Amino acid sequence: MSATSASRTAVACTGVTKFFGAGDTRVQVLHGIDVEVAPGEITLLVGPSGCGKTTLISIVAGLLEPTAGDVRIFDRRLGDLRGDALVAFRARMIGFVFQQYNLLPALTAAENACLPLLVQGRRRSDAIREARELLAAVGLGGKADARPAQLSGGQQQRVAIARALVHRPRLLVCDEPTAALDAESGRTVMELLRRVSLDADRAVIVVTHDSRVYGYGDRIIEMGDGRVIGVSPAAGFRESHS
């Protein structure tokens, strides 16, 4: 990715290696990954299934520990954070959009969207008010009191995006956000993601193998067999893969 100064780097992975299992079943999933992600951009992480995208994103998000190597998020070394400190860092700095949305079925859209604020100890009424504002920004102002079961897949994903952004994280991690959606809904979600999430101070990483969304990225990291095959501007990548 970009070889920029530390202050211009949102995510820096150095020699990230990951093994799963032990003994005869020990499998190396990541082979010394070195990548950087810049703020103010949407970075797409692409590659075939099983190439290590999900493992890498889990490590970047602080959900998995690398077997070796180093991950820095806005100059903060994740390896220096342990237990509750890591959890608090994640709660403050990172927003998540999941493939299956993972909305709580018993909560309304506004209640789901305000969860990261509640995790940070905000008052429920304030948190719901802020969540409603963000839902309006993603075009769901009229659905704030609907439960997930009353929303379409695209609408649920928009609620998930509102949830991921409500606490103003500096890193947004999206795992296959369009995989469960039809083409039209996927396009809407990606347009929305680009419109509401891009910020000069925020980095967005989208894991995908949906070639339809390549046009919404600024930069693409291509992975294969646990390694980074290439890093290129999205425009060039689209042309070479069209």
Next chain:
Amino acid sequence: MGWVALKMLTGDRAKYLGLVFGVAFASMLMSHQVSIFCGLMLRTASQILDVRDAGIWICDPELQTVDEIKPLADTDLYRVRSVPGVRWAARLSKALGRVRTADGRYRTAIVMGLDDDSFVGAPRQMLLGSWHDLRRPDGVILDDAGYSYLFPGEPIAVGKTLEMNDRRVVVVGICRVAAPFQTFPVMYCRYSQALQYVPHERHALGFIVADADPGADPAAVCRRISERTRLAAYDARSFVWLTIDYTMRSTGIPVNFGITVALGFIVGTAIAGQTFYLFTLENLKQFGALKAMGVTNKRILVMILLQAGVVGGLGYALGMGAASVFFEVTKDIYHLRGFFLPWQVAVGTAGSVVVIMFLASVVSIRRVWTLEPAIVFK
């Protein structure tokens, strides 16, 4: 996050109600059965509990229960009276006799023969008449339950004539007493009358009831009576426990009730545990998402314990409410009276529900505690 936990819990109505009613069922079964058991045990000692004016019971040393009587010699009364520390002592007989109504209906009755002079052991709660009326010729006091057995459907009244052992008996009073173990009428009369109403052996004196001098230690007086007379002497509480202990040792009642209570506990734990675990499994991804968003294991633990607490509290309240309603509704039914919900049972059931919910939530807590938040990307 407690609010989120409660929303998650109540979101799936079917599972939520299943959990609550599972715990309610267990609470109801445990509290109801233990209360009935306690009531039955107290019934075995009801004639002891009804004698409130004597603190000491003297009987044959081999006696194991108030119902298994080996009569004492009449002279034993005077020997007991002579023991230092005994304030007074009086006769009391207890026997079974057959009582017959004018229209041929008959029942076996518990006949309590009271000391002719002092009437120690006379019923305290009189519904009609007075225990003084026992001085009247052939006068007996009958308990209201017994009256209803002998004269079903008739309002209680004095003046009814009965027959016992070919002798005329006149009901001069109606009392209310503790329900006996068997649903027999309880009849009070003078000791001298009782000898005529009930066929008896050479001796008829079942018990001597006594009281200690003011300031004297009843236990010490009992020991002294035993030493000097070679008779058994118990304070009333010990005599109650002697009878209850005999029933517990020599009948299958404790085992059978114990099995029912254990089943209530096991079924309650199984229903609550299984449903709670299924509920957690179905929400595993959501818990993973919460963990990814920064909810610590400690907060998840609190969330699950809160869910368990709410289910346990509601289930306990419903179960105890149902048990209380049962005892309230049945308290005036003669053959079901005497059963009640002791506070100790309520406390014990609450403890059992805490254990049930703890066991039910432990598996779920373990599952969520070890859950890798990275599961949300799978």
